[in-house]
Amino acid sequence: MILRDLIASLERPLSTGSLDVEVLAVTADSRLVEPGTAFVAVRGGSRDGRQFIPVALEKGAAVIIADSAADSGFPENVPYIHVSDTRHALAAFASLLAGEPSKKLKLAGVTGTNGKTTTAFLLHHLMKRVWHRAGLLGTVLVDDGEEVKTATHTTPGPVELNALLARMSDHGCRGAAMEVSSHGIDQKRVEGIAFDAAIFTNLTQDHLDYHGTIDAYAQTKFSWFEALAANPLGKKPVAVVNFDDGYGEKLVVQLGDRLPLIRYGFNVHCDFRANNFKQSARGMEFELTAKGKSYLVRSPLIGRFNVYNSLAALAAASSMKIPMREAVAALAESPQVPGRMEHCGTKDGVSVFVDYAHTPDAIENACRTLKELNPNRLITVFGCGGDRDRKKRPLMGKAAAEYSDACIVTSDNPRSEDPESILKEIESGMTGSRYKLVVDRAEAIRIAIHAAAKGDIVLIAGKGHEPYQQFADRTIDFDDRKEARRALAERPEEPNRKR
Ligand SMILES: CC(=O)N[C@H]1[C@@H](OP(=O)(O)OP(=O)(O)OC[C@H]2O[C@@H](n3ccc(=O)[nH]c3=O)[C@H](O)[C@@H]2O)O[C@H](CO)[C@@H](O)[C@@H]1O[C@H](C)C(=O)N[C@@H](C)C(=O)N[C@H](CCC(=O)O)C(=O)O
Ligand SMILES: Nc1ncnc2c1ncn2[C@@H]1O[C@H](COP(=O)(O)OP(=O)(O)OP(=O)(O)O)[C@@H](O)[C@H]1O
Ligand SMILES: N[C@H](CCC[C@H](N)C(=O)O)C(=O)O
Ligand SMILES: [Mg+2]
Numbered sequence: 001m002i003l004r005d006l007i008a009s010l011e012r013p014l015s016t017g018s019l020d021v022e023v024l025a026v027t028a029d030s031r032l033v034e035p036g037t038a039f040v041a042v043r044g045g046s047r048d049g050r051q052f053i054p055v056a057l058e059k060g061a062a063v064i065i066a067d068s069a070a071d072s073g074f075p076e077n078v079p080y081i082h083v084s085d086t087r088h089a090l091a092a093f094a095s096l097l098a099g100e101p102s103k104k105l106k107l108a109g110v111t112g113t114n115g116k117t118t119t120a121f122l123l124h125h126l127m128k129r130v131w132h133r134a135g136l137l138g139t140v141l142v143d144d145g146e147e148v149k150t151a152t153h154t155t156p157g158p159v160e161l162n163a164l165l166a167r168m169s170d171h172g173c174r175g176a177a178m179e180v181s182s183h184g185i186d187q188k189r190v191e192g193i194a195f196d197a198a199i200f201t202n203l204t205q206d207h208l209d210y211h212g213t214i215d216a217y218a219q220t221k222f223s224w225f226e227a228l229a230a231n232p233l234g235k236k237p238v239a240v241v242n243f244d245d246g247y248g249e250k251l252v253v254q255l256g257d258r259l260p261l262i263r264y265g266f267n268v269h270c271d272f273r274a275n276n277f278k279q280s281a282r283g284m285e286f287e288l289t290a291k292g293k294s295y296l297v298r299s300p301l302i303g304r305f306n307v308y309n310s311l312a313a314l315a316a317a318s319s320m321k322i323p324m325r326e327a328v329a330a331l332a333e334s335p336q337v338p339g340r341m342e343h344c345g346t347k348d349g350v351s352v353f354v355d356y357a358h359t360p361d362a363i364e365n366a367c368r369t370l371k372e373l374n375p376n377r378l379i380t381v382f383g384c385g386g387d388r389d390r391k392k393r394p395l396m397g398k399a400a401a402e403y404s405d406a407c408i409v410t411s412d413n414p415r416s417e418d419p420e421s422i423l424k425e426i427e428s429g430m431t432g433s434r435y436k437l438v439v440d441r442a443e444a445i446r447i448a449i450h451a452a453a454k455g456d457i458v459l460i461a462g463k464g465h466e467p468y469q470q471f472a473d474r475t476i477d478f479d480d481r482k483e484a485r486r487a488l489a490e491r492p493e494e495p496n497r498k499r
Helices: 003-007 049-058 086-097 116-131 158-170 182-186 214-230 246-255 304-319 324-331 360-371 392-403 419-427 441-451 480-489
Strands: 014-016 025-027 037-040 063-066 080-082 106-111 134-137 141-143 148-150 175-179 197-200 238-242 261-265 272-280 283-290 293-299 342-347 350-355 378-382 406-409 435-437 457-461 468-470 475-477
Touching: 003 086, 025 086, 025 158, 037 049, 037 086, 049 063, 063 086, 086 158, 106 116, 106 214, 116 134, 116 175, 116 304, 116 324, 134 158, 182 214, 197 214, 197 246, 197 304, 214 246, 238 246, 238 304, 246 261, 261 304, 272 304, 283 304, 293 304, 293 324, 304 324, 304 360, 342 480, 350 360, 350 480, 360 378, 360 392, 360 457, 378 392, 378 441, 392 406, 392 419, 406 419, 406 441, 419 435, 441 457, 441 480, 457 480
Parallel strands: 025 037, 037 063, 063 080, 106 175, 106 197, 134 175, 197 238, 238 261, 261 272, 350 457, 378 406, 378 457, 406 435
Antiparallel strands: 014 080, 134 141, 141 148, 272 283, 283 293, 342 350, 468 475
């Protein structure tokens, strides 16, 4: 695209140099610059992108975009575009250069503290049933309609995101479901993306390291809905909101009638309302009332929170004209979301589940769900990530101690922090004495599974699908599900077991 056409999307940019140059691609990472690339110098959390302008120029950048001149002054041989918001410019260029792919898809985004991955998986499953091809992107994987790959971020940066949406559209996907993280919103990764449905699952404590306060965190989430209301980008986006959640209710009030709305939950005011929830080890069922009709919804997933995820997926699907009967029928064959309440086997009457609960609310939900299966004891193995919200550590400890019969506190991606100190911070919130601190996660899993007796359930929480453990100096291969299966296989004979 010609630079002149690209900058037409920006508000009052100032420029030096010719605007008639051809721009082939855009990036905010100097390492990815090739001849013809526009380099946007973003001032990030840890580095100032302006320091990489000389590298970008050396590699043949066609134009430099920044919010102020670098120490080295303005580049002389290539055009320079001065903007007030570099992340906005990056998102705008990324969308235009990819051919505005979000406008070619029926696109649903899911935000909220918990349930994004699960809801996006369910919605993707419903979309595929009726449209045959649909895309998915989020924490666990990206599916461009032809190829499935491991994800690096829950919500990728705008360049990668638009390229992915373009591949989905090229591959014949009619629609896609994607996760929208609070980091993604704050860093404008989804700016300029046209959504048909915007789902709000819930909001509870997490990420205070990044957002500071829970209200700032909530406002970041809400700002995505505000942006869609202010500029729907040629679509009629529908807000699909959990109306049982306190912040969901606040969002509904804040939005007023600026976006069409579907409220979901158990309460009587919901447009998609669940009733008569029942579950067993084999799955769950509930009655759904929506659009003046009733449906019996069955799903192999367990947990009351999965009623919410199912309602969100059904409501968004319905807003995209997916017939309700087909959607309800498809939910009965919901996929196992990797590492979300994943049953990893039963031996000697001991059942093991791996789950991704890594917030106080999710730990409580996961434990309560498994307690509803009436185990003799629930033994929970969990930890908290390093270099992430420290305030949630004692709260996760408290929730695990309160809703389990015994706990083993262990490491979960200590990153640059000292693993033992993280365990101590978790312990500070724990009551009673039915817990142990075991720094090595593999050993913690083994101890729990070997100490369990017939009728017990072991919950291994926090890492779900993750195939690694991150330490300050190294990342090792590590998968809770493999460790659980190994520990189950190696369970000693009953009489030899240590308690
Ligand atoms: C805190 C955070 O979100 N950081 C993300 C952010 O980094 P940043 O903007 O602070 O960038 P920076 O490292 O300061 O660098 C500034 C600029 O210099 C550029 N640079 C840097 C080096 C170089 O040689 N050349 C160069 O041009 C960088 O590309 C960047 O544009 O932008 C980067 C590029 O898109 C991301 O990779 C990076 O994710 C880091 C790795 C990360 O861990 N993010 C997590 C917290 C995250 O985003 N998580 C959410 C999910 C959270 C949830 O569960 O809800 C997610 O969506 O994945
Ligand atoms: N709707 C929900 N409400 C509360 N807790 C939930 C809900 N759905 C899932 N959970 C719990 O939260 C955990 C994470 O779920 P999921 O991966 O779907 O959420 P997420 O929002 O994508 O998380 P992340 O932001 O870390 O990617 C699950 O393993 C489960 O314990
Ligand atoms: N997306 C979440 C995942 C947390 C998972 C947990 N295993 C950890 O490493 O803290 C985050 O980055 O906060
Ligand atoms: Mg996720």
